[in-house]
Amino acid sequence: MIGLVGFTIVSASREKVVAEMPYGAHLRQVTGLFHAGAILTLADSTATALANLHTQASADDFDPACFPLTVQLSANFIRNAQTDKLVATAVPVHIGRRTLVVRTDVCDADGRLFATATNTLVPAGQSGSTLPSEGADS
Numbered sequence: 001m002i003g004l005v006g007f008t009i010v011s012a013s014r015e016k017v018v019a020e021m022p023y024g025a026h027l028r029q030v031t032g033l034f035h036a037g038a039i040l041t042l043a044d045s046t047a048t049a050l051a052n053l054h055t056q057a058s059a060d061d062f063d064p065a066c067f068p069l070t071v072q073l074s075a076n077f078i079r080n081a082q083t084d085k086l087v088a089t090a091v092p093v094h095i096g097r098r099t100l101v102v103r104t105d106v107c108d109a110d111g112r113l114f115a116t117a118t119n120t121l122v123p124a125g126q127s128g129s130t131l132p133s134e135g136a137d138s
Contacts, residue, residue: 005038007045010087017050017090023083033080034114039106040075043117046088047102051121054095065125068100072120083108098122 005027010018019042021027027038051068053059086106094101099122106115 005041005045007042009046009049012049012053014050014053015091017046017053019046019049019088019090020085021088022085033082034086036077036080039077039080039086039115040073040117042086042088043075043090043104043106043115044070044073044119046090047104047117047119048121050090050092050102051100051119054092054100055121055123066123068121069124070119070121071099073117075115075117077115078113080114081108081112083110085109086114093118 006022006024008020010020012018021038021042023034027035029035048068048070052066055066055068056063057066086108088104088106090102090104092100093103099120102119102121104117104119105113106117107113
């Protein structure tokens with residue numbers, strides 16, 4: 001899915017991940033604007049990238065059992081307009097022992113808000129265990 005939509009990470013840290021998705025005919029709805037599913041894919045993928053920085057023990061060792069999976073996703077679509085690309089910015093809202101909550105805003109290149117989404121994520125194979133993040137409380 002990431003390759004299909006042209007998802008690219010621009011910058012990434014545990015505090016913020018920024019990603020882009022260029023406009024393409026395969027991502028449009030019948031009106032010619034971005035399909036809501038494409039916008040949501042960008043938001044979810046960006047939130048997952050940020051959460052992954054918190055669930056993996058280190059940046060050098062990828063453990064599929066620690067990969068974060070979205071268990072709840074809420075989105076509000078604010079606008080849709082002609083634009084060459086969308087930019088998503090994900091920030092942590094809550095990094096707990098078992099769950100992570102990430103907010104992602106999707107804007108055009110001029111900073112106009114297209115959508116905002118909130119993800120709740122859990123590590124894939126760690127049911128009942130805790131995240132490797134230090135200082136987490138729930």
